[in-house]
Amino acid sequence: MSDDTIRLVTLGRIFRGRWRLLAVLTVVGALAGYGTSVVFPPRYTASVSVLLPGQWEERELLTQVDIATSSSVVDLAAAKLGRPDVSGEELRERVTAQAADGNIITISGTADTPARAQRLADQVAQQFVGFARRIAGGSTDPDAATGTDALRQKVVETDRRITDLAAAADPGRTVEGAQARTSLEKLRTSLEEAMTKLAEADRASDKAGMVVMDAAARPTGAAPPTRGQLIAAGALLFFLLAVVGHLVAARMNRRLRTEADIAAALGSAVLGTVDVPGEPRAHRSEKRGPWARIRRLLGADTPWNVPIQQGPGDEAGMLIRYRRVCVRLRDRLPAPRRLLVVVPDGDEIARRAAGQLAAEAGSDLSPSSSSRGFPLLRVVEVSVDRPIVPDRDTESGALVVLSAGSWTAEELAGLAEACADGGHEVVGTVVADPVGARPTRPADDPPDTGAPALAVRGHAAGGAL
Structure with a gap:
């Protein structure tokens, strides 16, 4: 990682x-x-408010909220709506209730159309009010209210009459008078208990007198x-x-990026880093097929995490890096000899760097006694899946050229083993880095004739030399 x-x-x-x-x-x-x-089509939500008169505690309001969304109320509303395609359980999921300030319960209904949401909210509110009245024993009949007031008035008159009778009775002179006063007091007590129960019934009736404040407004937007x-x-x-x-x-990428990791995987020292002008197509895979075409179309065939560094400034600066690598390679060898330049198949940046490196080494055709000349290099591409390096013939060593961040330690170890199987010692490694496009050479600047054409590529699977 x-x-x-x-x-x-x-x-x-x-x-x-x-x-x-x-x-x-x-x-x-x-x-x-x-x-x-x-x-899941859009849903519309309509809301209606129900006022609960009287004094209500918080737990009582929560109880009324549960009643408003209970199956008893929602099933009654479903029956009134007459929608057989919607079950009561599904309808309960579309109805919500919430207690607000001021003894108000807000009932909301959700449906697939604004009209149905409005009807659902109104119907649930009506059924909730009716159900609450039936539980509390309340009634909306005005005659019943008038009869209750008349009964209360009769009780008051009766109590007054009892007081008058008790005063007119013989004040304790006879046994019959004492019994009469006792009976009148019992009657008064019974009337007071009846008045108390009647007052409690009135308070319950007041709580049952819930009012739907207004019809639900038709929603204008989806929920x-x-x-x-x-x-x-x-x-x-x-x-x-x-x-x-x-x-x-x-x-999770296990591809090696640093020179130290690359050198450890190949078991050879890194001789240097060379620059290759970065172009988008330089990183692209050469695979064919519909999947490769789709990847190329989406731009997924090029690594996004390979930074394009700033180059040295001109072509001469790039060539200096290649020549320095050739000098280090010459100094590591006891005598001038031929070397294979092993490039992982599909690494276009490394292939271009290897070709330029081979061309730079071949440009030194007249070695002096002090320099001994650069070794002759031949480029071959080797598959990292099944690496096979040509057997040792005229070449007696291998130089691995690759780009950083493209290969894992296991793949590079496989390349090193393939070189050893072919009888080639890995004498060094060169890392190729993509850089920004170099500036265009001015028209009056003569071209550098010291770099001939790229070296000829060999077979990727180790063909004849």
């Missing part, structure tokens, strides 16, 4: 190198959100999540998943 810190520059590389893939995935996410909105929200959420989700996927892949 890579230990590189995820910074804004990393996100910038993802956007720059994978913008086509990110755009396609964002569109796919938007289409997925649209498909979700088709499967969240709307179709637009689902489309935006799908696009954003797919975009974020794509970015996170790139970051996770970069964290």
Whole structure:
């Protein structure tokens, strides 16, 4: 796993190198959100308020909220609505209630059309009010209210009459008078108990007198999540998943980037780093087929996490790096000899660097006694899946050229073993880095004639020399 810190520059590389893939995935996410909105059509919510007169405690209000959404109330509303295609259980999921300030319960109904949502909210509120009145024994009959007031008036008159009779009775002179006063007091007590029960019934009736404050207003917009929200959420989700996927892949990437790791995997020292003018197609895979064409179309066939560094400034500075590598290679060899330049198959940056390196080594055709001349190099591409290096013949050593961040330690170890099987000692490694395009040579600047054409490539599978 890579230990590189995820910074804004990393996100910038993802956007720059994978913008086509990110755009396609964002569109796919938007289409997925649209498909979700088709499967789950928009919903509309209407609300109605019910006023509860009297004094109510908080737990009593919560009880009324539970009653408003209970199956007893919702099933009655479903029967009134007359929708056999909607079950009572499904309808209960569309009804909600909430206690608000001021002894008000807000009942909300959700349906697939504004009209149905309005009817559902109104019907549930009506059934809730009626159900609460039936529980409390309340009645909306005005004659019943008038009869209750008349009864209360009769009780008051009777109590007054009892007082008069008790005063007129013989004040304790006879046994019959005492018994009469005792009976009158018992009657008074019974009337007081009856008045108390009547007052309690009146308070219960007041609580049962719930009022629907107004009809539910027809909703003008869909309840969240709307179709637009689902489309935006799908696009954003797919975009974020794509970015996170790139970051996770970069964290889990086991390809070697540093010179020390590359040298340890190949078992040879790194002779230097050379620059190759970076072009988008230089990193692209040469594979064919429909999947490769799709990857090329989406820009996924080029590594996004290979930074394009700034070059030395001109062509002469690049050639100096190649010549210095040739000098180090010459100094490591006891005598001038031929070497194979092994390039991993598919590493276009390394192939171009190897060709330029071979051309630079071949440009030294008249070695002096002090320099002994550069070794002759021949480039061969070797598959990293099944590496086979040509057997030792005129060449007596191998120089591995590769780009950083493209190969794992296991793949490079396989290349080193293939070189050993072919009888070639890995005398060194050269790392190729892509750099920005070099500036155009002025018209009056004569071209450098010291670099001939690139060396001829050999067979990737180790053909005849």
